[in-house]
Amino acid sequence: MLLQPLWTFVLGHASLLRSPFFPVIFSLSIYLSFCLPFLLLDLLSTRWALVRRYKLQPQSSISWASIRSCLALTLYNHLVFIFPLTVMHWYLRPIHLPKEAPPLPHLLAQVLVCLLLFDFQSFIWHLLHHKVPWLYRNFHKVHHTYTSPSALTAEYSGIWETLSLGFFATVNTVLLGCHPLTELAFFLVNIWLSVEDHCGYDLPWATHRLVPLGLYGGARHHDLHHLTFKCNYAPYFTHWDWLAGTLRTQHD
Template identity: 80%
Template sequence: MPLLQPLWTFLVGHSSVLQSPVFPVLFSLSAYLSCCAPFLLLDLLSSRWALVRRYKLQSQSSVSWSSAWSCLALTLYNHMVFLFPVTLMHWYLRPLHLPQEAPPLGRVLAQVLVCLLLFDFQSFAWHLLHHRVPWLYRSFHKVHHTFSSTSSLTTEHSGAWETLSLGFFAAVTPVLLGCHPLTELLFFLLNIWLSVEDHCGYDLPCSTHRLVPLGLYGGAPHHDLHHLKSNCNYAPYFTHWDHLAGTLQTQQD
């Protein structure tokens, strides 16, 4: 029996929830806010606790709670006004099929990694294009650069076009690879976490980029520098595309 079978059997037992037209939006929002929560706690503590503040990438910055609410409001607006109608149409045109058997763990891990690599390339190309073409930057991407100092809730501070584009990349990638629904779900969760961690504004001892050797994964320092300078580090996660394009910068550069 596959190692993931008990988890998948439990989820299939709640198939009415998984197959609901509102599930993708509720899942996305709840996963996103859950990932933001620990970093919001750090933001609360950093103003009073030097031990926390030492890990901030921009130590002079602090989170304005009015701006945090503005970010949250835009996220809710995009999900309700734009993402929900799209997921409703997808639910109608392509009903979710839930197989009874879970995929092997090895296949899940391999496909999640490939999904991340493919999404990283798609986002890099999209991101670079929207910085190199002034009209695209002004019309669509500039909203995301409202804040030069990142915090967790700035992750989804984006206009409708950017939200839909990146959402499309994340949704279509596992479909192209023929992934099992459980693999899709785990990829979505990991992708949301890594995206929030990219924008968290902290370089913590347990950060993902410290767990990946040889500087292959940029993480929060990589992306925070992009928001600070705006002319480097266009890939969301890995560093190889920026290295090949000559757009890679580090804090030491």
């Protein structure tokens, strides 16, 4: 099978995969690695017009204070709340690591289904938190601190939002009975898309340019949400906002 050499390599680090520390190490290291290129673009955009031309809100700029604030909240949520939960999960549900890798078409299909499910769940969750003032005020308002998002604002959220979205992502892989390699692939893709959604740049190689027919919104789609608060509630795809009449595609 095409994925067997990769899975054999991963199995060589089985002790790490089974560690209660792995989910937090994986999540933080992948997230920060994906954020880093966009942080470099943010620093370059203040000096280079070539970079600034791709910014969705070119008048905005990132500050060291906002970087520190975003990093502090992300680390706090992971260490104080997420890590104890992963320890409990590690204790109650030991990880099973099969010897065989999944077929590549099966992995790709399940990752896509997980993304579609997560997109639907997040759309409903997000819409409710904007339409119900109590939910917005107590849980979601933190994420809208910045009307001009940057990569690190992807996880600038209160713990309720962080845990609930993490629950959606995790439960989907369990419901579909995903192979551990499929789970890792889904979490990688999900983290990347979340970071790209908040990056604040409409780059020539952005994901939404690779998906035809406007089916995927991307950074431009989500930037409009942070700018207006009244549209584009689905995190990735556009069909739910289109059906709900909340889709917007152009900046004023």
